[in-house]
Amino acid sequence: MARRFRAAGRDGLAATMGKSLLLGAGHVHLHLISRCQELQVGGHEVTVVAPEVFWYSGLASGVVAGDYPPELDRIDGERLATAAGVSCLRTTATAIDSASKVVTTANGRQVGYDVCSLNVGSTSDPSLLAGQHPRLYRVKPVRLLFELCADLDIKVSAGEAPSVVVIGAGVTGTELACCFRHRLSRNGGRGRVSLVGRGGVTPELPGRARRSLERGLARMKVRFNQAGVDRLEEGRVVLDDGTELPADAVVLATGPRAPRFLRSSGLKCHDGDDAVIVDRHL
Numbered sequence: 001m002a003r004r005f006r007a008a009g010r011d012g013l014a015a016t017m018g019k020s021l022l023l024g025a026g027h028v029h030l031h032l033i034s035r036c037q038e039l040q041v042g043g044h045e046v047t048v049v050a051p052e053v054f055w056y057s058g059l060a061s062g063v064v065a066g067d068y069p070p071e072l073d074r075i076d077g078e079r080l081a082t083a084a085g086v087s088c089l090r091t092t093a094t095a096i097d098s099a100s101k102v103v104t105t106a107n108g109r110q111v112g113y114d115v116c117s118l119n120v121g122s123t124s125d126p127s128l129l130a131g132q133h134p135r136l137y138r139v140k141p142v143r144l145l146f147e148l149c150a151d152l153d154i155k156v157s158a159g160e161a162p163s164v165v166v167i168g169a170g171v172t173g174t175e176l177a178c179c180f181r182h183r184l185s186r187n188g189g190r191g192r193v194s195l196v197g198r199g200g201v202t203p204e205l206p207g208r209a210r211r212s213l214e215r216g217l218a219r220m221k222v223r224f225n226q227a228g229v230d231r232l233e234e235g236r237v238v239l240d241d242g243t244e245l246p247a248d249a250v251v252l253a254t255g256p257r258a259p260r261f262l263r264s265s266g267l268k269c270h271d272g273d274d275a276v277i278v279d280r281h282l
């Protein structure tokens, strides 16, 4: 049975804690792991569930552009955890039973907790698009983008001119399109990068920033298409204005969605992106 102690929160609320389960070793949990002695001193038992090493998205664009090697982008959360005396389960959480306080993992374990903390990040959802493409890359985890980069490098060294279509022209898609273009250019300039966005380039930014980005895209020879995607097909992306874009690879930057298991576990989630609804205590 877990040992328990009483901890006073910032607002004076007392919380009963014992077994802490951290789902995901993202930005916040990595920081928490590095400071978990403060929890352990109070008799707290900490376990983290993390399927793989952490890939740092802030550096991902530089890796895609070819400025940094992928190895520089990873943090081994398990190593950090072990050094901090935190148990690490190398698996994925697949369900949370918040009534019984049990998390089920992909390797079939049932892990009990007193307090469960979520830092499982986001993903993009290919099911929103009609059709299929054999080389469809979500932007998260960013490791997938590095796999695409390795594939592009092989094609370029074999004398091919690969075409990449980035779907979603928000800040992530626009930045990635420029980085892919940069990578292809520094490797000989062959290949083509297209960016697709129904609402224009980075509609979330103010007008001046948007126009500056549009000029930057044109300068870099990233082809921007203001349209929606009708469907994916092998070797191409068909837009709803009839344009057909050649596509050896498709990158999905259509905005973040929370992992599905959170909603299917019965947690209250936003309709649009499945993000868990939190209160003032998170």
Ligand SMILES: Cc1cc2nc3c(=O)[nH]c(=O)nc-3n(C[C@H](O)[C@H](O)[C@H](O)COP(=O)(O)OP(=O)(O)OC[C@H]3O[C@@H](n4cnc5c(N)ncnc54)[C@H](O)[C@@H]3O)c2cc1C
Pocket (backbone or CB within 6 Å): 023, 024, 025, 026, 027, 028, 049, 050, 051, 052, 053, 054, 055, 057, 058, 059, 060, 061, 091, 092, 093, 094, 119, 120, 121, 122, 139, 140, 141, 142, 172, 176, 259, 261
């Ligand atoms: C290309 C790119 C560039 C970006 N650049 C920036 C930037 O410069 N600045 C910025 O502020 N934001 C940037 N972002 C956005 C940023 O990635 C996110 O806002 C941020 O990563 C969210 O952090 P997080 O810790 O919540 O999730 P993440 O960093 O995604 O970490 C979540 C972790 O949880 C793990 N996990 C997932 N599911 C499960 C599960 N079921 N069970 C257990 N573990 C799980 C994952 O393996 C991952 O390690 C960028 C995003 C992309 C795609």
